[in-house]
Amino acid sequence: EITRYYTDFFVVSSERSGYNHLYQYSYSGAMMRQITSGDYDVTAYYGYDNVQGAHYFQSTINGAINRTVSRLDAKGKLTTIGEAEGSSSAIFSPDMAFYTMSYSNITTPPVYTLNSSKGGMLRVLEDNSDYLSRYPALPQREFFTMNSDGNTLNGMILKPVDFTPSRKYPVIMSQYSGPGSQEVLNRWRMDWDYYFVSQGYIVISVDGRGTGGRGKAFKDVVYRNLGHYETIDQVNAARYAANLPYVDGSRIGIYGWSYGGYEALMAASASDNPYKAAVAVAPVTDWRYYDTVYAERFMLTPRENEDGYNESAPINRVGDMNCRLLLMHGTADDNVHLMNTLQYVSALQSEGKICDMFLFPNMNHSIYGCNSRSVVYLKMLDFFNNNLK
Template structure:
């Protein structure tokens, strides 16, 4: 009998993963932070557990925990309710081979944003709860709880995307562009063909991994009887010759990279048995509306999401190239035939569809669904096809974006956004989600009943949160932080009541950050008006302990692009405090276009990147210049990726407004960036080249008159180095002085225990050279 998660915890409260320490004394000696210490081990953030899971039998709570002596290496730990203790279940250093990862796995990790992590970065419980599938150093291991570890693979190639089947009978993985399957403990064999260098089976294509949040390329049915497998043909995708320039040599990679306006890979989907038999091709082009799809090339679409539902059918989300419509296809798993269940359209004529994972197929045939159709991201409950009694208001039945009338009811509403569907208790009819209902700056766990639609906040104010839930919606694993408290993780019941700490991470006498608490400066939050004079923009400012009559330089951090919300009340780590300790004011501002503020807030970026962001960030600089403690001649910009692009655009638009700019890994021409991201906001450059020309950072590059530091990793596979090399050439040809720091062998993530302090010391040496220094 399966033990309920909440009952397990109430019966046996968890001890701390690390031993509790005595509270810190009132007197703490102030110690200024250095960049060397910020990036050293142990992490000043404290322990950062990842991927907490409950074993199938309820006996163990497991998670990945990083080491004190190596903040980026993770091992598998488990709490055994029978012994009441935490133990390391798998030591990554003891069983790891140390073999170098394949280039495919390295790049896949970069796109999953875990390229810096070592040791165990993922794992999966066996169905019987007696062991764990552990990928490590490119191979697979089966670790049993009695300490026995069986090596399942031992090859020079990496086993990508490993998974246990739904019932645990099979283990599957991708090797050498084929999908391999075998019974657990037995030899695996390929169940797809080897078809040449441009065909991949079981892998998500580049843009799916990098931009669509989809890392999976195959999906097991609930009964282990069938597998849906992606087949990707990259033959028509253009090649970017990526020179991974390293310290002692250069490797050249011909990378299939679909730049904006070019052909994407052809993606197909097949359903087959675990041995590859009874293979059928899924009809992914069924009923394409020619208004939104390419008549001449029906394969020109995106495979957005794939799911097996409780009704035994496969459901596929198909997105058009322009990303203005998304069709939910219902697929017969035995024939591959499909039809459209419903279509979701963009919330506005000049907008796009933001792909999310905030949906769940329910046992009664209905679907929890996330949509921005009312201007904000909210949850809806869609009844089974042909059940038109869920919406009572007649006027609502005419606004279903092509749906059957009356098949949707809205569960949450208001001028705020649901950011993540956490879990569902189907027996009770309750959904759990993250949202910013109470504050733009705080994400909180909420619940909503399907029948009453009353929303309840389950986490305390003053923190921002992330959360996961067990599959039955019986207990929550919540991680909270604030500007004065690093991340803490605890288990809670369905009402949000804390049952036990998993990682309290208290700032006590033994915490790594405690020596720096005395100089920790408080964050101040506020709003200014956007360039339109109406919209509120949120900012965060951290100032050093200032002396009366003195003016201080500003380190103006920005990202500015669509997606990430920068300004929150969460813990941002010690880096900002190190900058403040150096005598600078840290300032950041979320302009129009950033996430979690609704459609109208994001929409100004439509076909106009590099425009409204510049205008709004200019208002931030102007605001800073009104403050009597700010030196108006010492405001320095810093941004990475989109932020690096924005540094260039801001310096070009307003020479003299900023004292200097640091541009890290910038996009300089959007024609050089990938299809799914770029065309979502900018459209196809073949149809609107003037928008791309206006957004480019190249034509006005020589207008920059303020000091510029350009930084780029020379093996970047995301924002390819050609973006910077073209800018470098234009500036040199125009006799415009600038400085640069290039990092051989590093990708889009230029980071490491020695490289990170080198980069940040370089940045502040650059600022000091140009007189942007503290008055002290």
């Protein structure tokens, strides 16, 4: 929710229309007007310029993969500030007279500028040109859309620099999939997927149902039933990848961290899934093991939604796990407790199944520090190399 208070009114956000929009209320509690409207989500509200009578906000007005900063003046005229496509965000001065803008897209690292609300850009603070010059040859991200269960999903693919269409590449599916999250965004992001690509893999990400930026219905379909629609969409995404002419459909892996680890386990234990290998880092294996403020927000209580809890638990699907599996977890994880992984391994053993497991002593949920983050991905790459190559 977004709430801002002013002398004569306050502004709140609501999904009542099916999309997240801004509404102006009097202090008596009466709605004065709906400020924004349309088939897009407002993702940030920056404030109201009392002198010019203008509202400033960020939204998905130019598509879910973009973040656009806009100005809505007193007459209702909507103006894009900066670039329409890509990812823009702003920080305004208290009087809304000046702001710094951050902008990036899949080929442009963040550019920071100082701007006037009246006169536009005043100066470039940092364009990161030196940073970009260090990487003269980078793999390029490409966007695509695909159909899953009658729904159009946004996807992103990262190919090696020396990509050859006539070759057949192994694929690593990277996802998070958590409610309201987004991985497929038109922004600069240099992460470990570049490392995988440098080792001869194609990396593909698809935002399935439940993710954000596409309205309330798309996001809330997972309510009371976490893992169900996300799994359908991730499996269909892997099948889509397998049918690409430059992909070896027999060498597809999936990985994720936290909710992404949870979904990696769900997808890898779905019937007829196409994965040969899966990696789950710090995964939830039963929502009964996770903190109630999060689990009950989406699932209600176990008493109210017993079937939902049972069906959404990877620990109840170990009998269907049919690919090589690596589990990694920090022993001091105070978010997704280590018990999630230990109970899952116990269930696997009861089914006469095995997996690989790699623990990080005294590391929390982030597994960061003492060079541990690089070890996570080195181990992951080693596992994929042993099973996908």
